[in-house]
Amino acid sequence: MVNLNKNISQAALAGVLAGTTFLATASYAATVAEGTKLADTQTYTYSLLDETTSFDPQIVEDSDGSGIVRDLFEGLYNQGPDGANVPGVATHHDVSDDNLVYTFHLRDTAKWSDGKAVTAGDFVYAWKRAVSPETASPYAWYMELMSLENAAEIIAGEADADTLGVKAIDDFTLEVTLSKPLPYFAEMVSHSTTFPSPKWVIDAHGDEWTRPENFVGNGAYVLTEHVVKERSVRERNTMYWDNDNTVLDKVVALVIGDENQALTRYKADELDKTDIPAGQYPALNEELPGEAIAVPRLCNYYFSYNLASGPEAFQDVRVRQALSLAIDRNVIVDQVLKGGQFPAYHFTPAATAGFDAPEIDYAKMTQAERDAKAMELMAEAGYGKDGEKLAFNYLYNSSESHKQVAIVATQMWKQKLGIDVTLENQEWKVFLENRGNQNYDMARGAWCGDYNEASTFLDLLQSNSGYNDAKFNNARVDELLETAKTSKDTGPLYTEIEQIVSQEMPVVPIYHYSANMLLKSDVKGWPIENVMQKYYSKDLYKVAE
Template sequence: MTGEALADDQTFTYRILDEHSSVDPQVVEDVSGAEIVRDLFEGLMNQDEDGNLVPGVATGYTSNDDNTVYTFTLRPEAKWSNGDTVTAHDFVFAWRRAADPALASPYQWFIELMSIQNAAAIIAGETAPDQLGVKALDDHTFEVTLSAPLPYFPQMTTHSTTFPAPQKVIEAHGAEWTKPGNIVSNGAYVLTEHLPQERSTRERNAMYWDNDNTIVDKVVALVINDENVALTRYLAGELDRTEVPAGQFPRLKKEHPGEAISFPRLCNYYYTFNLSDSGPEVFKDVRVRKALALAVDRKIIVENVMAGGQTQAYSFAPTATAGFTPPTTEMATMTQAERDAMAIELLAEAGYDKGNPLKFNMIYNTSEGHKKIAVAMSQMWKQKLGVEVELGNMEWKVFLETRGNQDFELARGAWCGDYNEASTFLDLLDSNSGYNDGKFVSPRVDELLAAAKTAKDASANYTEVEQIIAAEMPVIPIYHYAGVYMMDSDVGNWPVNNVEQNWYSKNLYKIAE
């Protein structure tokens, strides 16, 4: 099938930093969890190696003239792992479930973002979930009605929140339905093992409609909190893929030219100020926020700390975003010396200097790379501005909760696009976004983002939102990601050209060595 001789053992083993948040498609909220969910479940549409839409459970779709009604035709051969047929009713159930306040999904807002009719009222608890604009016209025809035209709507159906869910199984097992033994899924793989904080294993689903074209038999995700330990295990042959530790790409590229890879990713890395009522009074002063943003030397962070092909960020949406070129901000055009001088001036105006130092704490989730960046930022602030920072690291789930509850002063943030369009990043700063963890509120930003949803060309709206972010600085953009991996040369077909890095194990294969 691939033209290469295939290995006898078709097992793909890779490292993840933390235990995933969930494998329930309507609950999962992190990248490593979504990777597992994309193997276990299949949505209406998938992506190919370049990030283009390809059929999933749906063979295709049509829309009405004004793009407010989309009709998906489902393949009759799609089955659940227990042999039941996947129907349009499974999608109706899943989408209502995602919107339903009873589930309290951390990704509930995504259903509203998709502009599905009545989503906002259901999420607010004003309307019953069965009023959501989705219906099964018959077992194999799924119709979605939007409250406003959304040209990129089909792209959003590659996201895990929109995957089907098995109603009978969820009703039988409740919250335990995702455990191995209970779980029933419709993707190319089934979950056969899960040892929390250690590993999860997924194996071929014989009922999957395209099982004959799947090559990889088994996929193992190992939780390894330390990236240097992960690298050692990779070099010992225990892993097929791991992240390159911060700063080590140049050396590894020299020593393992065929295995150390770097490519652009649709993700941003930033720090968010807590601007809510519980946040520190000092961060309500835009001069303080700007001074801190200006004094971060991003060149040192991307070239010396990370050194893996990441790019300096002076905008929130990454430059890899399709159809949008972020505006050039004033900060981007200055030299670092000019930024530092302006930072000193702004902080002094706000009443802080080395004699009267600004003090606060910043948190990040446990990882050697995140620690190196936090330490570098705090040192830059100390040397240039006399700022005293207390650093705190937290295990992933605790970190998500702490940040989500506004129980912080300055917190690490990162976002990988849920679809390739600028709104997936900029919507995070909408005052109603579930992931606006700093509780930044700008009526103008809300207005621009709402108007962007129905605009023929929204780039002027997105440009103005970026300009407001640059002026108000509710977040400090640090860098835009690169995918920096050690990838065993026997792994075939890794989608390096898909900037969203939506990969599917069913498209990979192991080459005979």
């Protein structure tokens, strides 16, 4: 797999490690070549499979919702078309000699949609809000991962939010203090949880502050309409500091729960972008050349065991290994999904910057050898066709592709190991709640990198991670992850973690993503070369056909 971000990310990290000033490159916005004829109507419409979790930057926890939030708010840095940092509210930052203090310099032209200036205090408020137990942010753990001074203590309820290592030196200077050096810290501040929030609006409207009639943001767009489970609309924020370089006037997200229905509406020119249903990429690539896109994406797909309150059989590592071994990943990616996905035998995608894919023992076996080993392990554990009957539920969120993967995997378990699995699908928010509360036996899991470094995936397996839904607890993994945060050579550490995971098997890696989508040929500016696939609507535009 081509690592599209490797050189850029390493250069950025080198600057941080050296304690020098990191100057973000020129701001990236809709760059329209001279002579290009723009479409008369600059409205971009796309489909979402589910309703987003929130429009609040400190609350949102799904990737599609984060995409909307990136339009409504702007953090210190954005990502450019290749995934490298570019200026957002901050133009650049300085780093102290001991790599513990970051000073971000904010532009004085950034404004909220109500005309107020965006200040360092707005970031201080938002970051304290993110770690405060009262907020109950599902991403509070991310702020702890950033090594912010006192973040862990605040999240645990052992310190006041005012002790967080962030302060406003003046309106346009933000100082951040870390508890220990973190080489990729600057890569982490383009994440939605770190975006500023308008205290005066939240004070006035409470939980209803993100409703269109109350909404105030500092991004390139404002929320003008939201019909739950139907659509949301965002329109140009004329107060945005770079509004002159924004081309799209309106962005419409339609919630369409059936991928095939969305495809039909795409073909009827009702959508500019939609996901490709499982298995249809080859045919659509022939039918719609230039519109069907499949590129590596920094995401993984896995099955998660409930090790806290799931079936007793899951406490036996032999059972967990057997279930993993019996899954023919090539069948899933080549015959079911057919969209350029990669069979996964380790948790971290190979496209991750600086990550050297480790050798995993069962990855080198033939599928016949894996099947034989799976049956042997099940028999040793007292289960299988000649032993105790094993049955459990598998939970996934409603989606045709998730359903197809689940059906194929459970058929493999039935045929090879005599296991009965009951499939249960739920709407997105309900699914997230039940999975997060361990109200499941086995559940679908997937993760898209919050930043381009292996820890964004492996930290999910840390004992106290907010998204360790399996409740996996391994002291050595915790130790290795902690060491990696300040190590100059993380490769051996990450390799050992992956090898532990392949033996303990708290999760079952299934495949690593490719971005499979249909995009109309008149839409330009999509960041194809960014493996994180973080897009900003302000960077897009539509040309006349």
